[in-house]
Structures are given as structure tokens and as C-alpha cells.
Amino acid sequence: MRHKLLFIFTFLLLSNLSNAQIHFGIGGGGSSGVGDLSPFSSAGFAAYIELSYNVNDRFDAVLVGHVNGLAAVPFDISLSQAWYQIPVLIEGRYYFNSKEGETTFHPYVQGGIGAVRSYYLRSKNHNLDPEVLDKFWNFGARVGVGTLISIFNVQLNYNYGGSYNDNTLSVMDLSLGLRF
Numbered sequence: 001m002r003h004k005l006l007f008i009f010t011f012l013l014l015s016n017l018s019n020a021q022i023h024f025g026i027g028g029g030g031s032s033g034v035g036d037l038s039p040f041s042s043a044g045f046a047a048y049i050e051l052s053y054n055v056n057d058r059f060d061a062v063l064v065g066h067v068n069g070l071a072a073v074p075f076d077i078s079l080s081q082a083w084y085q086i087p088v089l090i091e092g093r094y095y096f097n098s099k100e101g102e103t104t105f106h107p108y109v110q111g112g113i114g115a116v117r118s119y120y121l122r123s124k125n126h127n128l129d130p131e132v133l134d135k136f137w138n139f140g141a142r143v144g145v146g147t148l149i150s151i152f153n154v155q156l157n158y159n160y161g162g163s164y165n166d167n168t169l170s171v172m173d174l175s176l177g178l179r180f
Contacts, residue, residue: 022051023179023180029174029176031070032173036170041072044070046174052179057099059092060092061092062092069082070083070085085117085159086117088115094110095108099148104148107146108146111141116159119132134164138164138169140162141160155173
């Protein structure tokens, strides 16, 4: 009986995967700290790489790696801190209209959880490399909205990266990417 159940489970899994569509995405844009990170992040960058799986015509499961770099610009010695966050998250993305439809415009909402690696840096001088004061892992979460327009992916996300010394490490980012 066990062998029959294992065979049926394997058959159903493989038949589902044979119809799967796996997509690769890459992109970048700008980011800014919100809340406790805002004094140290008047400018920043965001970059991501993702692998997504079409569960059905309205839902994708996504594995995403993301980088946010944050610093104060113009450079101010009193705000000589910088932060890097690297979230690695598993997300779900829900499309408001079917991806099988005739339109190339597919708006969506997304959310996910995972882990965030944070680096806390401080610079003592314009010409010196920054010193890493601390690095640590935290629980992370992300929610956002976006749209696919043909192969272009536009996203606006709120990233929660845990806390550090009772300060919340949250970032907003806007990015443009390609999804193949």
C-alpha cells in the first residue's frame, strides 16, 4: 500500500511540475530607510534577483534575494553611518488579472517572509573605507505592489529587517526589473 501511495504522490507531483513555468527576474532601483533608519538614508540603492514558479494563472511563488544600501547624502560626519541589508525571502505574488489573458498589463500584490542579513557601517573620514561595526541576522518580511508590463517588472516594497538596539530597520524601495 505504501508503494502505491508513493507512486500516486510522485505521479501527481511530476505531472504538476511538467506544466510549471519557472521565471527568472533581475532588477534595481532606489531605496530609502523609513522610521528609525530615515536619518541615515537620504539616498540608497536596491537590487534584486528572483526565481518564480507559476502555481496557477493568478499566483506565483517567489524566492528572492535582495540588497538595500543606505547612506546619508550629502555626506555629513554627524550622520556617518551606513546600512546594508540583504533579505532572502520566500514570497507569494497574487495577480489581479489572469496572466493567461490578452493584456500585457498584470498588476499584483506580494508578501513574504525570510531572513535579513544587516551590516552596520561607520565612516570616520571621506577617504577611508567604512568600518563594519556590526553584522547580524534578523527575521524579515516584505509587502509590496507592482505590475508586470510584458517582460518589465515595476515594484514598490516595504521591507522590515528586524530591529537593532531598539531601532526598527525598515526600508522602502522602488525598482524596475526584467522577468524572463
